[in-house]
Amino acid sequence: MLAQTSPAIIKVDSSYIFLTLGSFFVLYCVAYISYYRYIHPLSRYPGPFVASFTNFWKVYQLWTSHLPDNLIKVHQKYGSVVRVGPNDLSFNSAEAVTQIYKAGRDMPKTGFYEGFTTFNPNLFGTRDEDIHAIRRRQLAHGFSMQSVKDMEEYIDRHIEKLLEVLEGQAKTGEAFDLKEFFAFYMLDVLGDLAFSQSFNAQVDQKPEKLPPINDHVFLACLMGMMPEMLPYLRAAAAWTPLPWLRRLFRARAQLKSLTAQCVRRRLDEKVNGRKDLLTSLINAVDPVTGAKLTEIDINTEAFAMIVAGAHTTAGTLTLLFARLLQNSEILDNVVAEIDSNIVAVPGQAIGISGLEQRIPYSTACINESFRINSVFTMTLPRSVTSPTGAEIDGHWVPKDTAVFSLNHVVHHNPALWGADTFKFDPSRFLGPEKEDSKRRLGPFGVGHRMCIGRNMAMTSILKVLTTLLKNYQLEMVDPKQKIVTANVGISEMEGPLMCLANKRH
Numbered sequence: 001m002l003a004q005t006s007p008a009i010i011k012v013d014s015s016y017i018f019l020t021l022g023s024f025f026v027l028y029c030v031a032y033i034s035y036y037r038y039i040h041p042l043s044r045y046p047g048p049f050v051a052s053f054t055n056f057w058k059v060y061q062l063w064t065s066h067l068p069d070n071l072i073k074v075h076q077k078y079g080s081v082v083r084v085g086p087n088d089l090s091f092n093s094a095e096a097v098t099q100i101y102k103a104g105r106d107m108p109k110t111g112f113y114e115g116f117t118t119f120n121p122n123l124f125g126t127r128d129e130d131i132h133a134i135r136r137r138q139l140a141h142g143f144s145m146q147s148v149k150d151m152e153e154y155i156d157r158h159i160e161k162l163l164e165v166l167e168g169q170a171k172t173g174e175a176f177d178l179k180e181f182f183a184f185y186m187l188d189v190l191g192d193l194a195f196s197q198s199f200n201a202q203v204d205q206k207p208e209k210l211p212p213i214n215d216h217v218f219l220a221c222l223m224g225m226m227p228e229m230l231p232y233l234r235a236a237a238a239w240t241p242l243p244w245l246r247r248l249f250r251a252r253a254q255l256k257s258l259t260a261q262c263v264r265r266r267l268d269e270k271v272n273g274r275k276d277l278l279t280s281l282i283n284a285v286d287p288v289t290g291a292k293l294t295e296i297d298i299n300t301e302a303f304a305m306i307v308a309g310a311h312t313t314a315g316t317l318t319l320l321f322a323r324l325l326q327n328s329e330i331l332d333n334v335v336a337e338i339d340s341n342i343v344a345v346p347g348q349a350i351g352i353s354g355l356e357q358r359i360p361y362s363t364a365c366i367n368e369s370f371r372i373n374s375v376f377t378m379t380l381p382r383s384v385t386s387p388t389g390a391e392i393d394g395h396w397v398p399k400d401t402a403v404f405s406l407n408h409v410v411h412h413n414p415a416l417w418g419a420d421t422f423k424f425d426p427s428r429f430l431g432p433e434k435e436d437s438k439r440r441l442g443p444f445g446v447g448h449r450m451c452i453g454r455n456m457a458m459t460s461i462l463k464v465l466t467t468l469l470k471n472y473q474l475e476m477v478d479p480k481q482k483i484v485t486a487n488v489g490i491s492e493m494e495g496p497l498m499c500l501a502n503k504r505h
């Protein structure tokens, strides 16, 4: 009897258990979603429904590689403050930028930055404000304008190599990818300025040898957007079957090994008293203990230079040239300004001293290019730490909320720039509006965590722009090519920038 009934009892029991568990799960999901959507302190803020209870909305936007443009769209739909994650608010006003990024230690970096850690947390990624202050002081001199000027001859060497490369193209009349040429150029400059060694990328001209910075940044942003998943994602590095994830982890390992090699070589080699960015780190001492930095400490900071330095500047140059080459009237003005204000020897790089002041129109074009296409387009979130919360752009925000104001979104806010925010118009940075426009522009970030490499980047941008246009007449193979950017945390122009060159003199 028992033998006949027991299977039936077990069957009833197991389906009952599944039903009960299933009901609990559904109830839990309903309660979870209802709490985050309707009861959570951020529930009063509008935003996409899915974003109110899961970080996957942000991750999906990153995955599409159009997160910055999609953020513009959600601000158009929901207003000046948008809830883009269970615990995240995005702002688009100039006031919010000041209140978030100039709050100093009151609004430190969030767990997002932990996704970037490869050796140890570096100047860019560290959330420890004391360590940040020490490192920033140690590195400040090396990145100063004076120091960049002292290293100018090494930048010139690579600009003149770029001219040579263009000369070859001009002679054959063949089309070339200017985006690739800028990537090779900037990698060589970075190698020289950071480690006193050129990567010889301009000589080799092998795109496959460019460091896979985008993959590392994409992985970092992906992990940073789900900080609670970080330990699992790190563990997944060893065994994940997903080919794309394996590729990202491989890219990070490749960059790590490249950095360690560059640092070791620099430490082994005599550089005959030459100063580079690593010199400040090699000579740095701990202000309390007097101890020198370890090799891992140096690797840690060198890694930030490789990741943050080359790709950003090369990407900016590409987008600037694309905009100019598509706007012939603006390009003519730039060339006329360079011709009348700068005396230069053909084939030689133009000096940085006083350059920016002599070319206000061209500088306005650089600023407008930064406005329309900032390249450092990760969200850069900060955490509200005050127990009473904070007021941002007139809104009360509770403690522990992640808040950010993405430069690309602020740069396309019609309330700040007018209705034509997608039009390339350098006049925004000329005339009476000029100072206000410059104040609203934030391609290098704002506050005490803003870019330390600005002088180095601007020096390359100004010198390359003027030297190339003084020596060559450039044109796009397809002037109607639509300029679209792909973003994985750092933005770059999608596809190649195919050009033709003619020597001017």
Ligand code: HEM
Binding pocket: 123, 124, 125, 136, 304, 305, 306, 308, 309, 310, 312, 313, 316, 375, 376, 380, 442, 443, 444, 445, 446, 448, 449, 450, 451, 452, 453, 454, 456, 457
């Ligand atoms: C056009 C080129 C560049 C752009 C648009 C850019 C943009 C930025 C931005 C927006 C930040 C702020 C990040 C934050 O708030 O979390 C930043 C930080 C940083 N950048 Fe740049 N950057 C550029 C070039 C460079 C170069 C050439 C280097 C060095 C070789 C560099 C090294 C760094 C470092 C180390 C930080 C962290 C600074 C800190 O937290 O104190 N960047 N950059």
